Amino acid sequence: MNGDWLLRGRDGRLSVYQLSGDAVLCRAERGPGGPWSAPRRMGGEQKLHPVLAIGQGADRYAHLVSWRPTVKGESGLVHSTHFRPHLAALDWQPIGHPDKTGERTGTPAVTVDAQGRAHVFVRNKGGGVSMLGQKEKGGWGPWRDLGGGEVHDRLAAVTAASGTVELYAAVPDGLLYWRQESPGAVPVLQETLRTPVRPGTLRALATSPDSTTVFYTDTDDTLCAWRPGGKPATLLPAAGPGPVSAVRCDLDGHDCTLLAQRTASRRVAFAAYPTEQEPAGAWWAESGPELPLDALVSLATDETDRVVAATLSPSTGQLLLTRRKDEPGLALEAWRPS
Structure with a gap:
């Protein structure tokens, strides 16, 4: 999955999205902090490929994007909106293909601007990036080729505090960065950073x-942070493979960025530092039980802005959650199955 799959809905309830065979399932709290519902299939009976991108706007609506098989040897992208965790999502709607027709070209990424319009990014057959954006009055605009070349899979899309959309992509010798220059505009390639990047490790916040800051692991297995216009900063050794999950939160009155990553020993490691102050340093603290090999990690804040962490195993369906205790520091409650 690409993007945060643990989300807080408009009604304060948390929900999780997971892939299961040819479907996307959702589980949600029955009430804030309460018991969880059984998994429900999202978007109708459409069969999907095992890929999912998730984005959420300021309105807290979840936007889901996946690939579906169409005719033999070809696929197309589909989109669904989930307005509230306890409601059914809209049926999957086809949104096309970056090259008009063909097989899957990469894992999509989706983010939502200040006007609630979803923007879908995906690698195209030429190795660059294409984008499709919702119109302000409904429907979708045309596919746009944003350029780039030799782009690796697992793009990182993010919406800035200003409400404009940005995108990061890894290439063999570094990172590419696109930004909208105004709301609704086509994102423009703004900057190229030469740095060693492990593909599949990008997460933007x-x-x-x-x-905005993009976190990535370099080829020395060091977790780094970069903000366009500056130089990348090294944070600490990566705890394990894959991207980190990241969330901004208040820790004892300080604006902090909390990171979580599954460790090589199959537990969850947390690290926090003052937001955008990477020189202050950070260190990992492991938590929770040993997890299945395919377990994913995600962070969010609940209706009281308390940090919540979740792990999910696609193969077993095991969902574990923990919350920050109501005490100084980053002490967590015991992990509990839901």
Whole structure:
């Protein structure tokens, strides 16, 4: 899955999205902090490929994007909106293919601007990036080729505090960065950073009114942070493979960025530091039980803005959650199955 799959809905309830065979399932709290519902299939009976991108706007509506098989040897992208965790999602709607027709070209990424319009990004057959955006009055605009070349899979899309959309992509010798210059505009390639990046490790987060930060692992297995216009900063050794999950939160009155990553020993490691102050340093603290090999990690905040962490195993369906205790520091409650 691409993007945060643990989300807080408009009604304060948490929900999780998971892939299961040819379907996307959702589980949600029956009430804030309460018991969880059984998994429900999202978007009708459409059969999907095992890929899912998730984005959420300021309205807290969830936007889901996946690939579906169409005719033999070809696929197309589909989109669904889930307005509230306890409601059914809209049926999957076809939104086309970056090259008009063909097989899957990459894992999509989706983010939502200040007007509630979803923007879908995906690698195209030429190795660059294509984008499709919703119109303000409904429907979708045309596919746009944003350029780039030799782009690796697993793009990182993010919406800045200003409400405009940005995109990061890994290439063999670094990172590419696109940004909308105004709301609704086509994102433009703004900057190229030469740095060693492990593909599949990007995660982006809005970190100030003027900046977004992309986290990635370099080829020395060091977790790094970069904000366009500056130089990348090294944070600490990566705890394990894959991207981190990241969330901004208040820790004892300080604006902090909390990171979580599954460790090589199959537990969850957490690290926090003052937002955009990477030189302050960070260190990992492991938590929870040993997890299945395919377990994913995601972070969110609940209706009281308390940090919540979740792990999910697609193969077993096992969902575990923990919340920050109501005490100083980053002490967590015991992990509990839901």
